[in-house]
Amino acid sequence: MLKRVPVREITLGMYVHAIDGPWLAQPFWRSRFLLTSLDEIAMLRRSKVGAVVIDLDRCVGSARPAHSGNARRARVQSDIVRREADSIAAKRVTDDARDFMKSVFDSAESGGRLETGPLDGVVRSITDALERNRSMLLGMMRLKSRDTYTYFHSVAVGTLMVNFARELGLAADEVRLMGLGGLFHDIGKIRIAKEVLNKPGPLTPEEWDEMRQHPEIGHALLLADDVPSIALDVCLHHHEKVDGSGYPFGLVGDDISLAARMGAICDVYDSLTSERAYKGAASPVAAIAAMASWSGHFDQALLFVFMKSICVFPIGMPVRLRSGHLAMVRDNGRRTSRARLTVFYDIADQRLLPPYELFLSDIDTSETILDTPDPLDYGLANWADVKQQLLEGHDPSIGKEARPKSK
Known part of the structure; x- marks a missing residue:
C-alpha cells in the first residue's frame, strides 16, 4: 500500500x-x-x-x-495510489525532460556548449519511470503539441531508445548511451530554416535537400563537444535504410550500426504517431503496420523486438509463443478496448486448435512472444484461408460446412 x-x-x-x-x-x-x-x-x-x-x-x-482494515479494500486503495503516483511521476519526467531539452536546443542554437552531464540525469529519470510503469510513460510521450514537438520528439525518441535497449537486454551503460543517442538525434534541425521545418505542405526538392542535411549538421555540432560516439552515430545515421536508399551515405544492412538501426525505428514510430503541421497522428497500431510493410526500410528482426518493447503489433501478424503455440494478433473488437491474441495452433501436435484469446495486457510480451514465424514452416499451406477465418471470428479447426455463415 x-x-x-x-x-x-x-x-x-x-x-x-x-x-x-x-x-x-x-x-x-x-x-x-x-x-x-x-x-x-x-x-x-x-x-x-x-x-x-x-x-x-x-x-x-x-x-x-x-x-x-479490510485487506481487499487496502489492496484496491494501494493500486489506485500506485497508479496515481506512477501518473504523477510519468508526467513530471516528460515535462522536466522536455523543458531541459528545450534549454539544450536553445543553447546550441545560440552557439553555446552542449553539456552532456546533466543529460545523464534525464536518461536515468526516464529509465526509473519505465521501470515504474512502462505503458504509462510511453503513453504520456505521445501527448505532445505542435508547439513543443521539436523538443518533445527528442525526449520521446530517447525514451523509446531506452525502452528498446532494455528489451534487447543491453548492459546498463549501453542503455544510457542509447538514450543519449535518442535525445541528440535531431539536434541538427536547429540549423534548418523554421519555414522548412514547420511547412504545412509538401517540401520542394530544394527544401528536401536542406532538410536532408540535418544529420551531418547535427553530427558536426556534437563532434565539437564531448559527446559519446554512440550519440554521434545515431545522429549521423538515423535516416539510413537497410536497402541502401537512405541518407546521408546510403549505407546497407550491417554497415549501419545497431544503435543507428534502432534510432531509425524509434524516430519514424514517434514521427508517425505525432501530430504535425502537415499531418495528423497515426494510431500506434497503424504506425507499426505501415512500418512493417515498408520493404527495405528497417531491420525486420529489430523491428519485431521494438514491437515487443511497446506491446504493439500489426493486426493479422502470426506470432510464436513460448507455450508451443501459434497465435495471431487481433484488433480490439467491438466488446473490448484491449489488444488481444488469438491462439489457434499446437506446434508439437501439428494441429489447429479451437481458437482462444489472450489479452496483451495480461501477459509479459517479452517472455511470452518469441518471434513472428512463417506459417508455411509449420505446415500451414492454407495460411491465407486460416488467417481470414480467424479475422472473421470463425474456428478454422472445424470444416467449412459446419461453420456458421457470416452475416
Missing part, C-alpha cells in the same frame, strides 16, 4: 517508492530505496522535494504500520 508523506515526517525504515518533486531537485539517482541513515533523511529535507510516496508493505521496524 502506498502513502504520500511530507519530507518533514519521514523516518528511518520507510521504503521510498517515488519522490514527489522535480527530478533535478531530488538528491538521489535512485527513485526507490529504503531509508537506512539519518544522512539520507537530512539530504531529502534539505532538498526542494516536498514529499515522498512510501510503500507501507516494504517499510521495516517502527516505520511498518500495524495490519488493520
Whole structure:
C-alpha cells in the first residue's frame, strides 16, 4: 500500500517508492530505496522535494504500520495510489525532460556548449519511470503539441531508445548511451530554416535537400563537444535504410550500426504517431503496420523486438509463443478496448486448435512472444484461408460446412 508523506515526517525504515518533486531537485539517482541513515533523511529535507510516496508493505521496524482494515479494500486503495503516483511521476519526467531539452536546443542554437552531464540525469529519470510503469510513460510521450514537438520528439525518441535497449537486454551503460543517442538525434534541425521545418505542405526538392542535411549538421555540432560516439552515430545515421536508399551515405544492412538501426525505428514510430503541421497522428497500431510493410526500410528482426518493447503489433501478424503455440494478433473488437491474441495452433501436435484469446495486457510480451514465424514452416499451406477465418471470428479447426455463415 502506498502513502504520500511530507519530507518533514519521514523516518528511518520507510521504503521510498517515488519522490514527489522535480527530478533535478531530488538528491538521489535512485527513485526507490529504503531509508537506512539519518544522512539520507537530512539530504531529502534539505532538498526542494516536498514529499515522498512510501510503500507501507516494504517499510521495516517502527516505520511498518500495524495490519488493520479490510485487506481487499487496502489492496484496491494501494493500486489506485500506485497508479496515481506512477501518473504523477510519468508526467513530471516528460515535462522536466522536455523543458531541459528545450534549454539544450536553445543553447546550441545560440552557439553555446552542449553539456552532456546533466543529460545523464534525464536518461536515468526516464529509465526509473519505465521501470515504474512502462505503458504509462510511453503513453504520456505521445501527448505532445505542435508547439513543443521539436523538443518533445527528442525526449520521446530517447525514451523509446531506452525502452528498446532494455528489451534487447543491453548492459546498463549501453542503455544510457542509447538514450543519449535518442535525445541528440535531431539536434541538427536547429540549423534548418523554421519555414522548412514547420511547412504545412509538401517540401520542394530544394527544401528536401536542406532538410536532408540535418544529420551531418547535427553530427558536426556534437563532434565539437564531448559527446559519446554512440550519440554521434545515431545522429549521423538515423535516416539510413537497410536497402541502401537512405541518407546521408546510403549505407546497407550491417554497415549501419545497431544503435543507428534502432534510432531509425524509434524516430519514424514517434514521427508517425505525432501530430504535425502537415499531418495528423497515426494510431500506434497503424504506425507499426505501415512500418512493417515498408520493404527495405528497417531491420525486420529489430523491428519485431521494438514491437515487443511497446506491446504493439500489426493486426493479422502470426506470432510464436513460448507455450508451443501459434497465435495471431487481433484488433480490439467491438466488446473490448484491449489488444488481444488469438491462439489457434499446437506446434508439437501439428494441429489447429479451437481458437482462444489472450489479452496483451495480461501477459509479459517479452517472455511470452518469441518471434513472428512463417506459417508455411509449420505446415500451414492454407495460411491465407486460416488467417481470414480467424479475422472473421470463425474456428478454422472445424470444416467449412459446419461453420456458421457470416452475416
